[in-house]
Amino acid sequence: MRERFDSTHIIALPNALDRLEMDALDLADDVIPMRFASDELVLLGHTSAIDVDDPHAIVVRDGSWHGEWLSASQSELLLRAECAWAVPERRPAFAQGLVAGLPAKLWFEPERTLVVVTQARAVDFAERLAPYLGSA
Amino acid sequence: MAETTFSFAGESIPVTPGDSVLTALLRAGRRPTVGGTLCFAGDCPSCLCTADGVAYVRACQTAAADVDQVEPHPSSGEPALPDWDETAVEIGVDRRRADVVVIGNGQSGRAAASAARDEGRSVEVLDAGDGSEVVGIYSGPHVVARSAGGMIEVHADAVIVATGSVEIQPVVPGSELAGSYTPRAASQAISAGVDLGNLVAVGDVAPETLAFAGIDRPIPGDLLRFESDDNGSIAAVVTSVDGSETTTPCDNVIVGLGRYPRDMLARMAGPGEATIVGSAADPAPLPSCPSDGVVCPCSNVTMQQLRDVHARGFTHIELLKRSTLAGTGTCQGGVCLPYLRSFLAAEGEEVQPSFTARPVSRQLTLSEIAAGAHVTTAARTGLDGVHRQLGARMDRMGGWWRPWTYGDSDDEYRAVRDDVSLCDVSTLGLMTIAGPDAEAALQRLYPTDVSTIRAGRSRYVLMLDERGYVFDDGMIARRDDDTFLLTFTSGGASMAEMWIRDWAAGWGHDIRLLNQTFSTGAINVTGPKATELLARIGITEPPPWLGHGEVDVAGVQCTIFRLSFTGEISYELHHPVERSVELWNLLMAEGADLGCRPHGLETLLRLRLEKGHIIVGQDTDYDSTPRRLRHEWAVNLRSGDFIGRHAVERTNRIPLDKHLVGLRFEGPPPIEGAVVWHGDTYAGAITSATWSPALEAGIALAWVYEIDGEFPSEVRATGPDGRDIVGTVVDTPFFDPEGARARA
Numbered sequence: 001m002r003e004r005f006d007s008t009h010i011i012a013l014p015n016a017l018d019r020l021e022m023d024a025l026d027l028a029d030d031v032i033p034m035r036f037a038s039d040e041l042v043l044l045g046h047t048s049a050i051d052v053d054d055p056h057a058i059v060v061r062d063g064s065w066h067g068e069w070l071s072a073s074q075s076e077l078l079l080r081a082e083c084a085w086a087v088p089e090r091r092p093a094f095a096q097g098l099v100a101g102l103p104a105k106l107w108f109e110p111e112r113t114l115v116v117v118t119q120a121r122a123v124d125f126a127e128r129l130a131p132y133l134g135s136a
Numbered sequence: 137m138a139e140t141t142f143s144f145a146g147e148s149i150p151v152t153p154g155d156s157v158l159t160a161l162l163r164a165g166r167r168p169t170v171g172g173t174l175c176f177a178g179d180c181p182s183c184l185c186t187a188d189g190v191a192y193v194r195a196c197q198t199a200a201a202d203v204d205q206v207e208p209h210p211s212s213g214e215p216a217l218p219d220w221d222e223t224a225v226e227i228g229v230d231r232r233r234a235d236v237v238v239i240g241n242g243q244s245g246r247a248a249a250s251a252a253r254d255e256g257r258s259v260e261v262l263d264a265g266d267g268s269e270v271v272g273i274y275s276g277p278h279v280v281a282r283s284a285g286g287m288i289e290v291h292a293d294a295v296i297v298a299t300g301s302v303e304i305q306p307v308v309p310g311s312e313l314a315g316s317y318t319p320r321a322a323s324q325a326i327s328a329g330v331d332l333g334n335l336v337a338v339g340d341v342a343p344e345t346l347a348f349a350g351i352d353r354p355i356p357g358d359l360l361r362f363e364s365d366d367n368g369s370i371a372a373v374v375t376s377v378d379g380s381e382t383t384t385p386c387d388n389v390i391v392g393l394g395r396y397p398r399d400m401l402a403r404m405a406g407p408g409e410a411t412i413v414g415s416a417a418d419p420a421p422l423p424s425c426p427s428d429g430v431v432c433p434c435s436n437v438t439m440q441q442l443r444d445v446h447a448r449g450f451t452h453i454e455l456l457k458r459s460t461l462a463g464t465g466t467c468q469g470g471v472c473l474p475y476l477r478s479f480l481a482a483e484g485e486e487v488q489p490s491f492t493a494r495p496v497s498r499q500l501t502l503s504e505i506a507a508g509a510h511v512t513t514a515a516r517t518g519l520d521g522v523h524r525q526l527g528a529r530m531d532r533m534g535g536w537w538r539p540w541t542y543g544d545s546d547d548e549y550r551a552v553r554d555d556v557s558l559c560d561v562s563t564l565g566l567m568t569i570a571g572p573d574a575e576a577a578l579q580r581l582y583p584t585d586v587s588t589i590r591a592g593r594s595r596y597v598l599m600l601d602e603r604g605y606v607f608d609d610g611m612i613a614r615r616d617d618d619t620f621l622l623t624f625t626s627g628g629a630s631m632a633e634m635w636i637r638d639w640a641a642g643w644g645h646d647i648r649l650l651n652q653t654f655s656t657g658a659i660n661v662t663g664p665k666a667t668e669l670l671a672r673i674g675i676t677e678p679p680p681w682l683g684h685g686e687v688d689v690a691g692v693q694c695t696i697f698r699l700s701f702t703g704e705i706s707y708e709l710h711h712p713v714e715r716s717v718e719l720w721n722l723l724m725a726e727g728a729d730l731g732c733r734p735h736g737l738e739t740l741l742r743l744r745l746e747k748g749h750i751i752v753g754q755d756t757d758y759d760s761t762p763r764r765l766r767h768e769w770a771v772n773l774r775s776g777d778f779i780g781r782h783a784v785e786r787t788n789r790i791p792l793d794k795h796l797v798g799l800r801f802e803g804p805p806p807i808e809g810a811v812v813w814h815g816d817t818y819a820g821a822i823t824s825a826t827w828s829p830a831l832e833a834g835i836a837l838a839w840v841y842e843i844d845g846e847f848p849s850e851v852r853a854t855g856p857d858g859r860d861i862v863g864t865v866v867d868t869p870f871f872d873p874e875g876a877r878a879r880a
Contacts (some may be wrong), residue, residue, distance in 0.1 A: 011568075011570075011648040011650045012648065039648065055569075056570050056571040056618065058619075058650045060655075061656045061712065063655075063713070063714040063715075064654055064655035065710050079231070080230060080232070081229055081231065082814050083231065084231065084508070085287065085291075100510060101510030101512070102510075103508070118654040120536075120654045121513065121516075123516055128510065
């Protein structure tokens with residue numbers, strides 16, 4: 001995987017994360033909000049201190065994500081062969097599930113897709129991704 | 137004029153354009169299998185062959201031009217396994233999405249596809265005749281097909297099954313002989329130029345088929361049996377009219393018995409997931425119940441066997457199938473299914489629907505089955521590359537790649553006992569739990585009084601299930617009033633996370649839980665010189681025994697724990713995983729003159745066994761209570777209503793039947809898993825064993841059973857050289873029982 005991402009990993013009340021996710025979507029150009037679960041949000045990219053409206057929220061820096069931006073054609077090739085579940089059609093969109101047999105997070109933009117895995121899977125995912133990186 | 141040939145059992149078979157393997161063989165006077173009625177539609181098992189090394193291929197569905205070598209299907213037993221083919225090409229999966237999948241491109245299939253398109257829906261049509269043979273419908277629904285280009289998997293909102301009907305095959309004495317054809321098969325054989333010799337017809341055969349075959353009319357009466365010549369082929373058809381038998385000599389016979397819906401794929405789909413159209417949706421008829429003969433040629437089940445199992449109470453079609461295996465073979469009921477229903481009806485049972493069908497409907501090659509599948513990987517720590525660079529022998533354990541040894545495990549052992557050593561323990565599960573109810577949740581999740589763990593302190597804990605059995609262990613470390621760090625076994629974190637979330641949600645506890653196993657690395661710095669090494673990297677005031685805290689090491693923020701799995705002074709430095717290499721290199725450099733070198737799992741397992749520490753999953757069994765593990769000290773029955781409490785109290789009241797003990801051998805120990813005996817009585821099994829350099833003895837943990845009212849103090853096992861060795865039950869820890877070295 002060519003890129004390692006800094007991120008802010010947040011566990012908080014769902015309502016607090018709803019508001020934070022909307023703010024991230026509206027305000028940040030290069031920060032990608034990835035909502036893993038109702039109580040779990042990862043803001044992928046560099047962020048300043050995050051103010052979460054939950055006094056018990058767990059907010060940690062998390063630099064363990066590795067990813068690769070794919071062109072639309074690369075993404076289509078990859079997902080057609082290696083993704084057994086239906087990906088969302090709207091853009092932008094976040095999705096997660098097994099891709100090439102490994103747990104992955106996907107961020108879909110109109111012209112490109114970011115595929116992200118945790119550091120523990122990065123070497124193996126990169127090997128499985130390589131055949132699909134040829135077609136730009 | 138034949139354009140090409142293929143080899144069949146060493147004989148060259150001419151092929152004309154458009155031939156299937158079956159038509160080419162029949163024209164040459166050969167058959168791929170011993171006998172049985174041919175259908176030419178892929179519905180029966182009567183034309184199986186091995187084509188280019190692939191067994192269970194239907195000769196009627198395989199283009200002759202595509203094969204080089206064909207072998208007959210064996211008359212009994214299974215085809216030989218193919219040789220390993222290292223040049224085999226990996227088969228891929230083409231995954232598609234469509235609003236509607238139509239299976240079958242016949243008249244009704246085309247109509248259904250057209251109607252769906254008219255509604256603006258995207259349509260995918262799959263048809264074996266067009267090269268896409270559907271082999272299964274799975275929940276979703278999604279449809280899987282095989283094609284020359286690989287497997288096709290279509291996710292759809294709706295599936296329409298338009299697969300038409302099968303021709304019912306005869307089941308009479310002699311129906312396993314060669315020489316009978318369904319009407320469709322006969323027409324296709326004649327069209328292909330197959331000489332059927334003296335051809336007769338019996339049953340309901342359409343006039344145009346009779347005319348095409350040059351037959352004036354079918355033999356009158358009901359089909360009773362086929363008579364055989366000396367070569368296993370049909371020599372005559374015996375029919376009955378008003379109780380009077382007529383024998384008609386022939387070379388081949390067309391048998392017309394009507395049609396049955398080909399609805400197997402629809403039966404695979406979940407409720408409401410598939411719509412059947414066309415003749416596949418026709419009511420299933422009940423043919424006459426045969427009196428004798430092989431009803432299921434795939435599993436060689438006779439009518440007599442059906443009667444036998446029915447008499448034993450197998451009166452439902454699903455039971456009939458399971459008890460005889462009728463319908464479970466190659467054709468999946470293509471031949472026998474109509475007769476199983478008519479048999480049950482004739483026996484007075486309620487008319488039953490067709491039995492269930494499950495994917496796959498066709499024999500697939502291993503490559504096709506493996507299409508799109510990947511080998512399950514083990515996770516890699518942030519130091520994986522470092523270990524490999526150091527030449528470590530890597531092995532998988534607990535779902536992770538781990539260094540087993542860096543080359544000399546004795547030296548690694550000495551590094552820990554005499555100097556200082558590093559071990560990558562990033563595989564440990566790690567979570568943060570916070571919130572107003574965090575303490576209350578932990579109080580119920582663990583059999584310990586969490587309220588007595590002060591901030592900055594930690595405690596070893598067991599995790600019990602509702603039955604009081606141990607399924608994980610680790611540490612609880614309190615950060616502040618409502619924040620705790622939890623550690624788990626390598627590979628145990630995912631299960632533990634679900635466990636905690638489920639229980640906390642059920643209790644209505646207000647907690648936050650973050651699983652940091654994959655985002656955090658951990659290095660254990662251990663050995664008599666560990667404290668000195670820490671001082672060199674700026675940790676001059678490390679936490680006390682079972683304490684923890686936050687430290688900054690050259691810009692790397694670490695959580696440091698003081699505990700010990702090795703029996704020596706140990707500090708675990710938990711840190712952001714992307715900084716692992718940096719931290720490791722710093723420790724190795726600063727510790728070089730202290731004799732610092734890394735140790736692998738082999739050494740770690742030896743060290744921990746000298747201390748008698750258990751490994752959950754290796755030393756525990758599915759029914760390991762704390763008492764059986766002799767870990768009652770880790771359970772505080774005064775701490776409230778924790779999970780498993782009632783089971784622990786109940787099992788504590790019944791006599792102990794087995795327990796985990798330490799064994800000492802005056803020599804190399806038995807292998808792990810070895811059975812232990814007391815006299816000639818089975819006494820248990822070894823769970824962990826190693827040679828202890830510190831004790832210069834073999835040591836082991838073993839489950840030992842109570843025998844004749846007492847637990848043995850000595851057991852016997854087979855040693856590594858095959859001779860009996862005696863192990864003495866001893867207290868654990870084996871080494872430094874007071875823990876003086878670890879707490880120094």
